[in-house]
Amino acid sequence: MIDKRKDSRAKHSLAVTYLYAWDDLKISSQSIDISPGGIRLPVRRRLEPGTVLELEIHWHLFFDPIKITGKVAWVRERNSDHFPFELGVQFLEIHADDLETIRRICYDQSLELAYIEWLG
Numbered sequence: 001m002i003d004k005r006k007d008s009r010a011k012h013s014l015a016v017t018y019l020y021a022w023d024d025l026k027i028s029s030q031s032i033d034i035s036p037g038g039i040r041l042p043v044r045r046r047l048e049p050g051t052v053l054e055l056e057i058h059w060h061l062f063f064d065p066i067k068i069t070g071k072v073a074w075v076r077e078r079n080s081d082h083f084p085f086e087l088g089v090q091f092l093e094i095h096a097d098d099l100e101t102i103r104r105i106c107y108d109q110s111l112e113l114a115y116i117e118w119l120g
Contacts (some may be wrong), residue, residue, distance in 0.1 A: 016055060042078060
């Protein structure tokens with residue numbers, strides 16, 4: 001399978017809340033990984049590709065969440081009773097400062113992993 005992703009992912013467990021464009025109910029999840037182009041989330045309910053979501057990503061170094069509009073790019077089944085599906089969400093609308101924050105999250109993790117690898 002060819003990887004069409006423009007940005008590399010960082011495995012980061014970030015608190016995420018999301019809501020559907022047609023609903024006011026916020027749903028919570030934890031990211032599996034994130035990149036400047038999107039995020040992967042475990043979810044309880046299957047969503048169809050193309051579904052638009054309003055996301056809030058919470059990072060421990062900031063008080064205010066990063067707010068992003070995204071769309072479901074793909075859906076997979078998982079072997080989990082609590083979160084039987086996994087979504088790939090492509091970011092559609094993101095403020096430039098928030099995009100820079102996500103780049104920093106990814107960069108910080110890559111530095112941390114390189115340091116751990118160096119320690120051996």
